[in-house]
Amino acid sequence: NAGVMQNPRHLVRRRGQxxxxxxxPMKGHSHVYWYRQLPEEGLKFMVYLQKENIIDESGMPKxxxxxxxxxxxxxxxxxxxxxxxxxxxxxxxxxGQGDSPLHFGNGTRLTVT
Amino acid sequence: RKEVEQxxxxxxxxEGATVAFNCTYSNSASQSFFWYRQDCRKxxxxxxxxxxxxxxxxxxxxxLNRASQxxxxxxxxxxxxxxxxxxxxxxxxxxxxxxxxxxGTQLKVEL
Numbered sequence: 001n002a003g004v005m006q007n008p009r010h011l012v013r014r015r016g017q018x019x020x021x022x023x024x025p026m027k028g029h030s031h032v033y034w035y036r037q038l039p040e041e042g043l044k045f046m047v048y049l050q051k052e053n054i055i056d057e058s059g060m061p062k063x064x065x066x067x068x069x070x071x072x073x074x075x076x077x078x079x080x081x082x083x084x085x086x087x088x089x090x091x092x093x094x095x096g097q098g099d100s101p102l103h104f105g106n107g108t109r110l111t112v113t
Numbered sequence: 114r115k116e117v118e119q120x121x122x123x124x125x126x127x128e129g130a131t132v133a134f135n136c137t138y139s140n141s142a143s144q145s146f147f148w149y150r151q152d153c154r155k156x157x158x159x160x161x162x163x164x165x166x167x168x169x170x171x172x173x174x175x176x177l178n179r180a181s182q183x184x185x186x187x188x189x190x191x192x193x194x195x196x197x198x199x200x201x202x203x204x205x206x207x208x209x210x211x212x213x214x215x216x217g218t219q220l221k222v223e224l
Contacts, residue, residue, distance in 0.1 A: 033211065033212075035214075042215055043200070101159055101210075106155065107154075
């Protein structure tokens, strides 16, 4: 029973490139959450998605960031035209219905050079 | 005021010591509370939920004071393996599973 799978584990991009982070939730989970952890800071909520729907994107920066969770395949967090300040650990978590706890993936560490 | 506030530490304690972490939250409508543990910037892992009546799991005891909007975690008989960052977490009362994390308190247990 695989947990939440994120890839890549590490991603290096030059300024101005695009970064695509993928997250496959636990089997049977239909809710996905993305969090960002900047160096020396706590985890900050970015976006909450269910299949084909964005439920809450109140934590997403207004520009360059987008997220999707298609009917088939993993959830994708996309960062266009990356800047050095985007360097962070990006964690995905999934949950089942109702009040079930969140399960986190190993994270993707993005470094922008 | 931050939504969830914690003392960042670090707390350096000898093995076998008892250590307590505190946390305050700003949204009085919050209903669900947790302690997570994070090792060396790996993914956070749920340590325990926090219930109004207080709850214990082995060496770990969590307490909630709704009137003061205050949460605590007590670790007894500290082990070297307890060294980690402890995150106070509050679930958003608006529905779903959206969590707000404190910045964490770092614990170092030493020989």
